[in-house]
Amino acid sequence: MNKLTAMLFTAAGLALFLHTAQAFDLGQELKNAARELQKPGGSANLGGYSEAEEVAIGRQIAGNLLGAAPLVPDQKLQKYVNNVGRWVASQSDRPDLAWHFGVIDTNDINAFAAPGGYIFVTRGLYKLLNNEAELAGVLAHEIGHVIRKHHLKILQQGKMLDLGSKVLGKQVSDDKISRLIGSGAEIVSRSLDKGAEFEADRIGVVLAARAGYDAYGLPGVLQEIGHSAADDSSVALLFKTHPHPDDRLARLGEAMDSRFDNLNGQTVEKRFYKIK
Amino acid sequence: MRFNLLVTTALLIISGMVQAAESGTTVKKDSVRAAPFSDAKIVVTLPAATKVEILKKDGGWYQIKSAQGNGWMRMLSIRRGDINKPSAGSSASALAGLASGRSGTGKVVATTGIRGLNEEQLKAAHYDENQVTLLEASTSSRAEAQKFAARARLKARQMDYLADPGGSK
Ligand SMILES: [Zn+2]
Secondary structure (H helix, E strand, O other), X not given: OOHHHHHHHHHHOOHHHHOHHHHHHHHHHHXXXXXXXXXXXXXXXXXXOOHHHHHHHHHHHHHHHHHHOOEOOOHHHHHHHHHHHHHHHOOOOOOOOOOEEEEEOEOOOOEXXXXXXXXXXXXXXXXXXXXXXXXHHHHHHHHHHHHOOHHHHHHHHHOHHHHHHHHOOOOOOHHHHHHHHOXXXXXXXXXXXXXXXXXXXXXXHHHHXXXXXXXXXXXXXXXXXXXXXXXOHHHHHXXXXXXXXXXHHHHHHHHHOOOOOOOOOEOOOOOOOOOO | OHHHHHHHHHHHHHHHHHHOOXXXXXXXXXXXXXXXXXXXXXXEEEOOOOEEEEEEEEOOEEEEEOOOOOXXXXXXXXXXXXXXXXXXXXXXXXXXHHHOOXXXXXXXXXXXXXXXXXXXXXXXXXXXXXXXXXXXXXXXXXXXXXHXXXXXXXXXXXXXXXXXXXOOO
């Protein structure tokens, strides 16, 4: 099969041959979808994937990422992070998603989100944390990416043809997921636009505050990371995919202003789980 | 013997570090207040790029010392470290790194596990179903998380999302 034929099959399947009119509709649908994607903070659904499909995509990405860096073999740690993460996610717009959190075994300082509620923080980042509110803030930033579907939007932008198949009501197959997300866990190393990162920061401080924590956990971690030089290998990927912590802090400062002044959140230092 | 000497030296440096204040620089003009509250009395107002010493943190506030006056300042009005020095090279950050278990360059001291996580490794990664099963085994339900929160007396509260300050949207 040559490339063009394959593409047509992917895009429209048999429908293209049965109903020429529908092929024209597909073109229109793709245009509509593209327009929808270009809107800042576009709609939740954007003619994209069902929740089950979103979770299937996220699960595949999570499995690939875990293939690069496995979970830290400490069940108490993993359970603790899931409790904190789930409590924070319960304050979000998607409280009933099956959220999964994990600490992965690498010295790199970073955190990752995949669609459908799969969230990871590296051991390197976890070791910088001083209390539960800081952990909550870091997880809340990633939760922000998931609820606003930032990575899902990137995938959809990159693969309009696959979106086309969805427009025609076909299920997304495993094979298609692999093609959609590219090689391994490459998607988590792709940069979102800066606006999406600032948005995730603003969501992060609000979700932490809603959960009863000190809202300044995330800013505190950003200040700590801001110390690191950009050429430090442990933050290289984080600095490549995110605006510099100083820029993020400046934007957060403007957005938070005095709105958190009378909120006394908890830092919860006592039960903070110390990593071995 | 030499090892002991090394440990002793390290401990001395660390204990010195605990007492020493961290330096910081104001990133914008803001007031220094008598207490960590927005309605506390203003001690002095500092312009941007003023050097301060950070003594401690309380919520969104840093207790600071400056040539112009001491008190509390909004955490987000201060950048930790000296603005004139590259953060990695400064001795303050080298010491801070040592105190937090990191080496002078800010690199985490490798003990166990994989070093780094670069794009190539991510690209080459292969799906690991066993790890996904492990991940899912630690999942907490909403009710479980609720109980966990209650044990630390964390109470959910209402708060609207923040508007984009640079937003034309
Ligand atoms: Zn992010």
